[in-house]
Amino acid sequence: MKRTFSVAPMLDWTDRHYRFFARLISRQALLYTEMVTTGAIIHGKGDYLAFNEEEHPVALQLGGSNPADLAHCAKLAQQRGYDEVNLNVGCPSDRVQNGRFGACLMAEPQLVAECVKAMQDVVDIPVTVKTRIGIDEQDSYGFLTDFVGTVSDAGCDIFTIHARKAWLQGLSPKENREIPELIYERAYQVKRDFAQLNISVNGGIKTLEECEAHLEHLDGVMVGREAYQDPYMMAAVDARLYGDDRPVLSRAEVVEQMIPYLERHIANGGRANHVTRHMLGLFNGMPGARQWRRYLAQNAHLPGTGAEVLSQALASLPAAAQAA
Known part of the structure; x- marks a missing residue:
């Protein structure tokens, strides 16, 4: 499964209806669910794992910090046919922090490592991590590499890095997607220092030209709002980024x-x-x-x-x- 281009998990946006629609435009893009909490899957009344078979390749993004619960949900995801399980270590909302998951987990790399290992122990599909470049005042390159190094030592070899840090207090989730400075070079440097890892970058990417520029340094790009608000921009993804010249739908x-x-x-x-x-x-x-x-x-x-x-x-x- 190539991760050259993926569509970011976005709450209230990347549901199964959007993913079916997006798959008609691009055969190759990797699609992500909205973040689904372990609590919703384990205790909720709805079917939070439903998806259309046409969506493949499709990844489930989980929110949580209890290794046993994450392992249980990852196993369910594999049984249902998901191609990947991704752990959210990037969402900065208060509700997520109160549940001890999302971006605040960057401060607990050993716990994230335990979560990753617990999931990998029970599934054969990839277990990946989406993270930020830092949180609050903990935004040095050393902080980021300590996190990546600890989690990769536990067996995770696929990371998506949102190239902004997250402010856990004082900014809304929307503001955290716009105000902190984008520092793509941090993701590039991670790839140089951890050449064995698969590294994608996320944040502020709007055009395929930008995607191609990032791919000179990295393994993949993840596009969020642009792929939702202007979905037909994905019509050229297969040919330009994957070399797939099959006709696309108008x-x-x-x-x-x-x-x-x-x-x-x-x-x-x-x-x-x-x-x-x-x-x-x-x-x-x-x-x-x-x-x-x-x-x-x-x-x-x-x-x-x-x-x-x-x-x-x-x-x-x-x-x-x-x-x-």
Whole structure:
């Protein structure tokens, strides 16, 4: 499984509907679930591990710090067919800190190592870690390498580094994605110093040109908000980053393939806007993009709306957009 390009785990965004949609655009991108806590999986009433078979390769991101609970959830993930389990050591929210997981775990590398080992002991799929470059005033390169070294000694050889530190107090999760300085060189240096590890970088990456620049130094790039807000940017990922020259679906063909998916979702009791909300950015940069967003926003949430809302939204666009 190549990790050259992946879509970041994003709460409320990268659910199974988005991942099915994204897979129509790129065959190769590695897709991540939203972060799912061990508590939700073990004690929750819903099925927090559900995904569509079409999503592969797909990774489950776990939030937690109890090695036994993480091992239990990793085993369930493997049984369900996930291709990877990823431990969140990057989320800075208060709720996550109160649960003793996320970015605050950077201060406890030995615990993270124990968590990784516990998961690896019970699964054959990769166990990976997504982390920051530091937290609060603990933001030296030495702090980062101590963390990476300790966790890699426990057997983890795949890391994604969000190239910002996290402020655990004083900044919201949104602000923590924007305010701390991006220092990509830290990730580059980790790769130079730990050449045996697979290192990807995350944070602020918007274009495939930027991806290609990072890939001169690293094994992979992880794109977050841009892949969600302008999803068709992924249409060139397979050819440019993987050398996969198979034809890609046009935007209109993506819409057409989403119609039967939406029909199944509605037949199972879901609402149209559960799916269409992830498709609002599909025509970004094209004539009629605003009309597409407006039509779906105004109609998909209405009671009784069926899958025809997608074909109707497509029909409302200028001919140039319909053929794109």
